[in-house]
Amino acid sequence: MLKQKGIDAQYELIGAGISGNKVYDLYLRMDSDVVMKNPDVVFIYIGVNDVWHKSTSGTGTDAVKFERFYTAIIKKLKEKNARVILCTPATIGEKKGYTNQQDGDMNYYSEIIRRIAGGNNCQVVDLRSIFHEYDERNNPENKDRGILTTDGVHLNSAGNKLVAEKMLDAIMTR
Amino acid sequence: MLKQKGIDAQYELIGAGISGNKVYDLYLRMDSDVVMKNPDVVFIYIGVNDVWHKSTSGTGTDAVKFERFYTAIIKKLKEKNARVILCTPATIGEKKGYTNQQDGDMNYYSEIIRRIAGGNNCQVVDLRSIFHEYDERNNPENKDRGILTTDGVHLNSAGNKLVAEKMLDAIMTR
Amino acid sequence: MLKQKGIDAQYELIGAGISGNKVYDLYLRMDSDVVMKNPDVVFIYIGVNDVWHKSTSGTGTDAVKFERFYTAIIKKLKEKNARVILCTPATIGEKKGYTNQQDGDMNYYSEIIRRIAGGNNCQVVDLRSIFHEYDERNNPENKDRGILTTDGVHLNSAGNKLVAEKMLDAIMTR
Amino acid sequence: MLKQKGIDAQYELIGAGISGNKVYDLYLRMDSDVVMKNPDVVFIYIGVNDVWHKSTSGTGTDAVKFERFYTAIIKKLKEKNARVILCTPATIGEKKGYTNQQDGDMNYYSEIIRRIAGGNNCQVVDLRSIFHEYDERNNPENKDRGILTTDGVHLNSAGNKLVAEKMLDAIMTR
Secondary structure, X not given: OOOOOOOHHHOOOOOOOOOOOOHHHHHHHHHHHOHHHOOOXXXXXXXXXXXXXXXXXXXOOOHHHHHHHHHHHHHHHHHOOOEEEEEOOOOOOOOOOOOOOOHHHHHHHHXXXXXXXXXXXXXXXXXXXXXXXXXXXXXXXXXXXXXXXXXXXXXXXXXXXXHHHHHHHHHHOX | OOOOOOOHHHOOOOOOOOOOXXXXXXXXXXXXXXXXXXXXXXXXXXXXXXXXXXXXOOEXXXXXXXXXXXXXXXXXHHHOOOEEEEEOOOOOOOOOOOOOOOHHHHHHHHHHHHHHHHHHOOEEEOHHHHHHHHHHHHOOOOOOOOOOEOOOOOEOHHHHHHHHHHHHHHXXXX | OOXXXXXXXXXOOOOOOOOOOOHHHHHHHHHHHOHHHOOOEXXXXXXXXXXXHHHHOOEOOOHHHHHHHHXXXXXXXXXXXXXXXXXXXXXXOOOOOOOOOOHHHHHHHHHHHHHHHXXXXXXXXXXXXXXXXXXXXXXXXXXXXXXXXXXXXXXOHHHHHHHHHHHHHHHHOO | OOOOOOOHHHOOOOOOOOOOOOHHHHHHHHHHHOHHHOOOEEEEEOOHHHHHHHXXXXXXXXXXXXXXXXXXXXXXXXXXXXXXXXXXXXXXOOOOOOOOOOHHHHHHHHHHHHHHHHHHOOEEEOHHHHHHHHHHHHOXXXXXXXXXEOOOOOEOHHXXXXXXXXXXXXXXXX
């Protein structure tokens, strides 16, 4: 997308996400993996595993601790004067009408992130709302996967494209 | 309420609910506790623990098995020519906007019950929708309890009254 | 084994196990799948999923309800004068020294089964103890699978052979 | 105990434990709560909630991450030249014969801690083994609490005394 817009020379993109990470995993490795690279802009996109692992292995993250680690991460990045943009977690299951098992919790953790953003003057890419609205309009058969994800959680190409567009919008908006 | 309407002489009410029960617990004891009493009308009001215990002790009920036992219960009651009225589970937490941890699962299990009702020609007292709409209108501070429940799950007097009204409506409607 | 002993003409073997079943699933289908076949001998081999699903999907079985359904199953079989032989659940993980996640719970549910056997005058094939002792002696590298199971839970051919031997011993012992 | 031995003037004791903490909670606050106090000796006593919360709220800690955070904590303390003494988590339930629900997991996380101790040349106060052996000898009625704990988890005065004795032994041993 940056290339299409002819602005790719202005940006260097560094991926730092690791599969299976929860919020405290980010905190543990943020010095070496993020801070030391002196980023201008940092997207924080975390929360799916913090909710999901409650059901799949009993190792999710308590909401109060999710907020505490999330806030600690932002504090460290702000000290380095990075511009921090928060993403709400997109989805676990694509059924409509908030009937996916973790929808309530996903909505709650997204609320926490929006509140943290407000308190820290951060932009939000509200993937939770974006994915929900997309699925409500584009999932006539009420499938649990296959619209924006391959398995309900991991993004397919349509999902990746949607996230990229919204992230680019956020970068461009000040 | 029956007394207020002067029709209490026409009804005998028999409580058969037991705290902590899940759908299979009903099945195990329905012969002795329900069928042998030759009821004319049976309300089935189950599902909260089937969802809730997933989070609190790892002993909730898989959705597919919830449906299987629920259907087996209805079949036994229909064989006795009882009129069967199904209730969706009311609530686990009273926060608005589907942000209670189990809201997604509660919505899903309620959908299952509505579908079973359709397939078995049963009335539904849709407590799930009734409580949700009530809380959306009557919980301006977005509390997690105290509107229709004492603790988010167990009904307070307002909750009990609401359920009683809706059950009476259902009995009167044919 | 029956053929090797030249006694296979005296036995008809009927499998009634279904993958993923917990104790209450047995109860739901025992009339059609077991009782109606008028068995002389019935092996009950249940409990792994009742423990395991607590961790993998939050849908295991409370110990008190495990015992209640188990006892109800035996009662139905005894009424039909079947000889009932109880098996304790073998294993979830094959590491030594009781270091598999569910070892404590597996030991506890096995204790419940042994107690039920005592109270109902049933034989026990104590697979829990048999597998534990086997793994303690035959797992020098302390692997979590591959000795008597393929994946820690499902039996490999050595595991199946061991179970068959112990079941045959039990049938022959009166 | 220090007073009884007449050596209390040589020691200043600083408590830094917080109820409900898991290993990553220690990591988050160790700079302010421990490192800044320049301790000579640090006891790390963590792990019960990392295991227990898997069952009670689905928010325990994966074993691999438990080890990762634990090691990161030791590394920080070693950099400050603190003498670090590791405690294995004592108990969740006091029944004998490894029949408490979390016994397998508690044994496993204790193994991890002993291995970390070996790799980092740290002393271990092996509360897991100490409590197990004590309960095997002193719990003739096989109760789940009341020997060294009030509720199976939180220590009673006998439990606290036992821990204090073993910690003092460890301090004195070099």
